[in-house]
Amino acid sequence: THGPRRWLDCAEAMFEGGSASPGGGSAGGARSKSGDGPALYSVLKLDDTTKRPMPISCFAMNQDGSMVAFSPNNNEVHIAEVKEGAFNVLHVLSEHDQKVTFVDWAPKTNRILTCSEDRNAYVWDFSDTWKPTLVLLRINRAATYAKWSNNETKFAVASGQKCVAICYYEEESNWWVSKLVEGFESTVLTVSWHASDIAFAAGSSDGTVRLFTAAVKGVDSKPSQIFGPDVSFKKMGTEICVIQTNAWVQDMAFSPSSEVLAYATHDSSVHFLSVPSGAAPSQEGVQSVRCSGLPHRRVLFLAEDTLVAGGHDNNPTLYCLRGGKWAEGKKLDSGTSVKKESSASSSARSAAFKKFEMSSSQGIDDKNPEADAVLTTVHQNAISGLGTCAAWKEGGRSSKVVSVGLDGRLCSWPVPSLEEAMAGLSIGAQV
Amino acid sequence: MADEGTLREAIASRDKQVTSLLSTPPAAVKAALTDPPYTSESDETRKMSAKVVVKALVAVPEKEIGSVIAGLSGTEQDLLMKYIYRALEGSESSQQLLKWHAVLTEKAGMGCIMRALSESQRV
Numbered sequence: 408t409h410g411p412r413r414w415l416d417c418a419e420a421m422f423e424g425g426s427a428s429p430g431g432g433s434a435g436g437a438r439s440k441s442g443d444g445p446a447l448y449s450v451l452k453l454d455d456t457t458k459r460p461m462p463i464s465c466f467a468m469n470q471d472g473s474m475v476a477f478s479p480n481n482n483e484v485h486i487a488e489v490k491e492g493a494f495n496v497l498h499v500l501s502e503h504d505q506k507v508t509f510v511d512w513a514p515k516t517n518r519i520l521t522c523s524e525d526r527n528a529y530v531w532d533f534s535d536t537w538k539p540t541l542v543l544l545r546i547n548r549a550a551t552y553a554k555w556s557n558n559e560t561k562f563a564v565a566s567g568q569k570c571v572a573i574c575y576y577e578e579e580s581n582w583w584v585s586k587l588v589e590g591f592e593s594t595v596l597t598v599s600w601h602a603s604d605i606a607f608a609a610g611s612s613d614g615t616v617r618l619f620t621a622a623v624k625g626v627d628s629k630p631s632q633i634f635g636p637d638v639s640f641k642k643m644g645t646e647i648c649v650i651q652t653n654a655w656v657q658d659m660a661f662s663p664s665s666e667v668l669a670y671a672t673h674d675s676s677v678h679f680l681s682v683p684s685g686a687a688p689s690q691e692g693v694q695s696v697r698c699s700g701l702p703h704r705r706v707l708f709l710a711e712d713t714l715v716a717g718g719h720d721n722n723p724t725l726y727c728l729r730g731g732k733w734a735e736g737k738k739l740d741s742g743t744s745v746k747k748e749s750s751a752s753s754s755a756r757s758a759a760f761k762k763f764e765m766s767s768s769q770g771i772d773d774k775n776p777e778a779d780a781v782l783t784t785v786h787q788n789a790i791s792g793l794g795t796c797a798a799w800k801e802g803g804r805s806s807k808v809v810s811v812g813l814d815g816r817l818c819s820w821p822v823p824s825l826e827e828a829m830a831g832l833s834i835g836a837q838v
Numbered sequence: 839m840a841d842e843g844t845l846r847e848a849i850a851s852r853d854k855q856v857t858s859l860l861s862t863p864p865a866a867v868k869a870a871l872t873d874p875p876y877t878s879e880s881d882e883t884r885k886m887s888a889k890v891v892v893k894a895l896v897a898v899p900e901k902e903i904g905s906v907i908a909g910l911s912g913t914e915q916d917l918l919m920k921y922i923y924r925a926l927e928g929s930e931s932s933q934q935l936l937k938w939h940a941v942l943t944e945k946a947g948m949g950c951i952m953r954a955l956s957e958s959q960r961v
Binding site for chain 1: 950952955
């Protein structure tokens with residue numbers, strides 16, 4: 408069957424012909440026109456009524472890449488095991504009342520952290536099933552982002568209440584305690600922990616990136632003056648520095664050594680802030696890279712000198728450090744794998760259906776519907792999650808990265824070497 | 839906060855410089871893109887500044903637009919995109935401005951447009 412592979416056709420074919428796995432998770436994915444190439448992508452979850460792929464709003468992987476946790480843009484979190492490229496949903500975590508905004512999987516302690524627009528966060532432990540522990544964040548706006556600290560004894564939750572909740576486990580009360588760190592002027596969109604776990608960075612829609620101290624007595628050992636003598640760790644939540652940007656800060660990540668803080672902003676730029684030891688970071692330490700495409704939504708460090716960013720371009724892009732300068736590198740999707748199919752055999756009914764659907768959902772006029780009906784990238788919508796795991800790291804470098812998108816697709820990409828990523832690219836994209 | 843008078847004088851001198859360079863389009867465009875009036879609080883001043891840039895852009899023959907853009911640095915390209923949007927607010931030279939917009943988008947990408955729209959420093 409090499410007729411037009413519209414989304415609905417693909418989904419129907421997969422659901423009818425695929426195995427009956429719990430939760431309606433589908434196996435494999437559409438194949439390229441040659442018919443016998445490897446599957447380009449997998450669809451994580453099909454909607455039960457419409458049978459269309461559900462957008463994935465957040466995503467996390469466990470330590471060895473054998474299981475994934477994702478939310479199909481609703482109040483549930485699905486845990487699926489990965490077997491030969493197929494995803495079988497084993498558990499559905501549904502304690503949240505509202506949309507789940509972020510999922511983070513602690514690799515060493517195997518705990519899952521979820522946060523949601525219902526102003527709550529849950530910590531999930533696994534023993535036969537996933538058991539939730541409610542964390543009272545004491546916020547009165549949605550939680551937008553949540554991250555475990557590196558040693559997994561604390562976590563940070565960003566919220567629309569212009570603050571970050573730092574949570575740690577108090578043994579006496581058998582309870583997760585939350586302390587709010589204020590200072591932002593608008594919704595906090597992203598958080599990243601410094602390698603030392605006594606400081607974290609957060610980015611907000613007020614266009615700033617701020618670093619704060621987060622040393623908790625009883626949980627952390629005595630903090631050393633990693634930012635110099637002027638920054639005291641006595642009081643939790645002390646502001647270390649404020650870095651200005653031009654637009655919303657969409658996502659950020661500390662490099663493995665925490666010498667660099669990378670953050671993607673909504674003005675199609677990726678910035679790299681140098682975080683030296685012995686002094687607080689400053690505006691002068693920012694290197695800005697202008698992106699050629701649309702803004703990125705997620706960033707992830709694959710090695711000390713390589714960052715992958717994915718977003719509204721539907722294409723994971725590498726950013727590499729060479730000679731002390733960061734620059735935009737290769738895009739992981741070359742744009743050649745998706746073949747445009749001819750519609751010679753489409754029926755009149757499906758052609759008419761397609762014409763109206765394309766014009767209402769994607770703004771494509773009916774003069775030439777075939778030309779733009781399918782994007783050349785494997786992802787057909789924005790990338791909303793990037794993941795890699797410890798098992799895929801060779802010598803401190805990730806060899807594989809996975810991206811999920813609002814189109815419901817999960818794609819796996821091999822990571823090229825630094826030389827390959829930078830080959831043939833001029834350094835002209837620098838400010 | 840420089841006062842409007844100083845800014846307008848700077849624009850006037852930039853205007854003279856551009857007029858003298860009109861025979862060599864790439865140099866004229868580069869000269870027009872120097873010293874944008876970010877701190878101005880007057881719409882009039884900004885319109886004057888945009889006029890200078892449009893004068894330089896319009897003087898470039900269509901075939902050479904691509905090579906002129908290629909000769910600009912990344913920051914200058916972003917600034918040019920901002921000016922194009924500012925100039926498109928008026929009704930003169932729209933056709934040529936749209937041609938510049940199309941070539942600039944092709945060379946600098948959609949990111950350039952995003953930056954022009956989200957920059958807090960308005961031209």
